[in-house]
Amino acid sequence: MIADDHAMIRAGIRALLGEEKEITIVGEAATGKEAIEKYKDLLPNLLILDISMPDMNGMEVCQQILKDDPQAKIIILSMYDDEEYISRCMEYGVMGYVIKSETGTELAQAVKNVLVDQTYFSNQVQKIIFKKYSTNLSKKKPKEMEVELTKREIEIVKLISEGLTSKQMANKLVISARTVETHRANLIKKCGVHNAIELVKKVEKLGLI
Amino acid sequence: MEPKAVSILIVEDSFIVALHLKTTLEAEGYQVIGSCSSGEEALLFVEERKPQLVLMDIMLNGKLDGVETATQINTKFNIPIIYITALSDKSTIQRAKITQPFGFLTKPFEDREIFTVIEMALYKFEIESRLKESEEKFFSTVNSISDAVITINQDFNILYMNPSAEAITQWPLSQAVHQPVTNVLNLEDEETGDLNVNPAQCTLSLRSAGHMPERLLLHTKMGGKIPIGESSLSPLLNVDGKGRGLIISFKDMTEKRERERMISEVELKRTMALIEGQETERNRIAKDLHDGLGQMLNAIKMYAVLNRATDERATDMGKLLDEAIQESVRISENLMPAKLRDFDLAICLRSFCSQASDTTKLNISFEGRDHAMAMSQSCKVNFYRIAQEGVNNAVKHAKATTINVQWLESNHHVILSIEDNGGGILMEDKQKGKNGLTNMKDRALIMGGTLKIESDLKRGTLVIVQVPIEKIKEHE
Numbered sequence A: 001m002i003a004d005d006h007a008m009i010r011a012g013i014r015a016l017l018g019e020e021k022e023i024t025i026v027g028e029a030a031t032g033k034e035a036i037e038k039y040k041d042l043l044p045n046l047l048i049l050d051i052s053m054p055d056m057n058g059m060e061v062c063q064q065i066l067k068d069d070p071q072a073k074i075i076i077l078s079m080y081d082d083e084e085y086i087s088r089c090m091e092y093g094v095m096g097y098v099i100k101s102e103t104g105t106e107l108a109q110a111v112k113n114v115l116v117d118q119t120y121f122s123n124q125v126q127k128i129i130f131k132k133y134s135t136n137l138s139k140k141k142p143k144e145m146e147v148e149l150t151k152r153e154i155e156i157v158k159l160i161s162e163g164l165t166s167k168q169m170a171n172k173l174v175i176s177a178r179t180v181e182t183h184r185a186n187l188i189k190k191c192g193v194h195n196a197i198e199l200v201k202k203v204e205k206l207g208l209i
Numbered sequence B: 001m002e003p004k005a006v007s008i009l010i011v012e013d014s015f016i017v018a019l020h021l022k023t024t025l026e027a028e029g030y031q032v033i034g035s036c037s038s039g040e041e042a043l044l045f046v047e048e049r050k051p052q053l054v055l056m057d058i059m060l061n062g063k064l065d066g067v068e069t070a071t072q073i074n075t076k077f078n079i080p081i082i083y084i085t086a087l088s089d090k091s092t093i094q095r096a097k098i099t100q101p102f103g104f105l106t107k108p109f110e111d112r113e114i115f116t117v118i119e120m121a122l123y124k125f126e127i128e129s130r131l132k133e134s135e136e137k138f139f140s141t142v143n144s145i146s147d148a149v150i151t152i153n154q155d156f157n158i159l160y161m162n163p164s165a166e167a168i169t170q171w172p173l174s175q176a177v178h179q180p181v182t183n184v185l186n187l188e189d190e191e192t193g194d195l196n197v198n199p200a201q202c203t204l205s206l207r208s209a210g211h212m213p214e215r216l217l218l219h220t221k222m223g224g225k226i227p228i229g230e231s232s233l234s235p236l237l238n239v240d241g242k243g244r245g246l247i248i249s250f251k252d253m254t255e256k257r258e259r260e261r262m263i264s265e266v267e268l269k270r271t272m273a274l275i276e277g278q279e280t281e282r283n284r285i286a287k288d289l290h291d292g293l294g295q296m297l298n299a300i301k302m303y304a305v306l307n308r309a310t311d312e313r314a315t316d317m318g319k320l321l322d323e324a325i326q327e328s329v330r331i332s333e334n335l336m337p338a339k340l341r342d343f344d345l346a347i348c349l350r351s352f353c354s355q356a357s358d359t360t361k362l363n364i365s366f367e368g369r370d371h372a373m374a375m376s377q378s379c380k381v382n383f384y385r386i387a388q389e390g391v392n393n394a395v396k397h398a399k400a401t402t403i404n405v406q407w408l409e410s411n412h413h414v415i416l417s418i419e420d421n422g423g424g425i426l427m428e429d430k431q432k433g434k435n436g437l438t439n440m441k442d443r444a445l446i447m448g449g450t451l452k453i454e455s456d457l458k459r460g461t462l463v464i465v466q467v468p469i470e471k472i473k474e475h476e
Helices: A007-018 A032-042 A058-068 A083-092 A104-115 A123-139 A151-161 A166-173 A177-190 A196-205 B015-027 B039-049 B066-076 B090-098 B111-144 B163-169 B254-306 B312-335 B345-360 B377-396 B427-432 B437-446 B469-475
Strands: A047-049 A074-078 A096-099 B007-011 B031-036 B053-057 B081-085 B103-106 B148-153 B158-161 B186-189 B216-219 B225-237 B243-252 B363-367 B402-409 B413-420 B450-456 B460-468
Touching: A007 A104, A007 B254, A032 A047, A032 A058, A047 A058, A058 A074, A058 A083, A074 A104, A083 A096, A083 A123, A083 B345, A096 A104, A096 A123, A151 A166, A151 A177, A151 A196, A166 A177, A177 A196, A177 B402, A177 B413, A177 B450, A177 B460, B007 B015, B007 B039, B015 B031, B015 B111, B031 B039, B039 B053, B039 B066, B053 B066, B053 B111, B066 B081, B066 B090, B081 B090, B081 B111, B103 B111, B148 B163, B148 B225, B158 B163, B225 B254, B243 B254, B254 B312, B254 B377, B254 B437, B345 B363, B345 B377, B345 B402, B377 B402, B377 B413, B377 B437, B377 B460, B413 B469, B437 B450, B437 B460, B460 B469
Parallel strands: A047 A074, A074 A096, B007 B031, B007 B053, B053 B081, B081 B103, B363 B402
Antiparallel strands: B148 B158, B148 B243, B186 B216, B216 B225, B225 B243, B402 B413, B413 B460, B450 B460
16 A cells, blocks of 8 residues: 555556556555554555655654554654654654655665565664764763763853852853753753752863863 | 092991092092992902902901901912001001902001002902913913823922823822932832832033933832833923922823834744744745655665666766765755754754854854753744854854854753854844844744843853743744
8 A cells, every 4th residue: 555645656666566556556545544444454564654754754654653553653754854754753653765866776675575574674774873873882981981071061160169159050051040050950950960069079070170 | 640430349347448449439430339337248259249449347246257258268269468557566467468368558647558458459450360360371281191190309309290201100299299209219229129219310500401310110119010100300490590309201101112012022933933934834845845855866876886887977877876875865964964853952053053163164062951841843943053053153254263062951941052163243234134133033032032132342242142941832
């Protein structure tokens, strides 16, 4: 079954897959809601799903269908090549993700793989996922060191450790007391502490002041 | 001395004295229009004939003596009175003095003495009348102007308040007079919230005029708050030029502020409509590009693949199609990132920072929780655009190498801050609203929040957008 809001694309997919003997297109849907309805009726072996659709986006459709039928096999065919979309869809449990501009052999291969319970993520998608993991790996540092403070924030922590009030700090740094408060709040959240004393201790421990 | 046709009434119970006075005065050219022997008679006469001067014997037979008669005349008419007396009885003289007579003639008197006392009295009366008149003119002016006027002495105690000042402060003059000025002029600095602003911070010895700080709130007697402004402080000078107090004048700015507020509200609504229109248009074009043109190109490519066109020209065409698809996606994303429709703000900001970091090769980081609170699409777009603009400025104008975008949700506010280590923004640019600063500020205002920019050469630039949580919920 195919769900895409563009008739032209649906026709294109039909034509592309029509050459494969083991594939039959049993239905089409033009909106997210229609896709959910038709899926329930037709219970196809596989759903090729677009993300950008009028009433309900593909990710929501995915979530809905997989909630009702955890065995559902879904391949996303979308123009979006952002890591966020791919990650979210994988999280929801799609078995394949192909970017529209790849088409051709990639889509046919994806359908074949997923039908035999294998996952398929196209070349380009794999590259994007790989990039995300590699940057995550390179960024991975000991947990404590993940906190990075800006120059202003370090100034503020120093002054807090000297026992200055927000107003005194504001006067000293020639900024408004409200800005000092913002920095304070930011710092406490950032460092995952609860109050100024813990904050100073933590920042000292990190060797930032 | 030139004879004057001044009309005079003589009140004297001694017929001889009265006659003597009458002849003497008439010989000198005065016009004696009557002669009464009792207080009651005199009151009737004055009522009827309105003499210009009264010569009044203190000791009169009858129910009213001279002093009592004079008192009654004084309350009703403005006629100078000269007492005639043979007494040196101190208590009577004292009693007579209270009626503010214009002179005393002590019996026995000489003719010349009479004329001198009369002329002095007339002169004094004229001067006093003139003074009174100018005073009245002055007070009626002060009283009728719409500005509030308060005069205080050197000890900062109130001497006088005009009706406008009474109305604004809600203090009646009778209660306010002699009070320390700060009791009545209870001021708050609107910007800092400081209380008890001293209205007379310029010293009293200053001869030049000054004014109070702008943006003051006056706490009225009933506990209300009224914005005042356009004030002036001028010293109250003595004849010898020494300051003996201060004249404070100010205006009730309630209406003006209200007008200003309405104007800025209308202005804000216009900006809001403008920005919203712009975003809607961008969104439309982005969607058209992405869903229309982009999909068409994709479809074309599918057919091209289907036709198995394998010759070189077909491969080139495939490449061109790929580029066209990518270009349409790129333009669409620049206009309105599709992510803003499908993901929450924190994810969009993080993604934006990492993309910006990739393209600029600068250290652009995002700090914040994994998910942002639910908010309307327009709020999301506004925050996103502010972050875009801020990062853009940091890269392009401030030449920063490290940029930190933070998203913070506290109990009361959401705060977006963009901090860089660049060269700062010039003050004049900040004032002129260059570099899209106005747009950032407008977007913050539209959301019911504030935008603050701190910038210096040492620390770089910090942009803070703060919006109250309830405003975000309102928009939703």
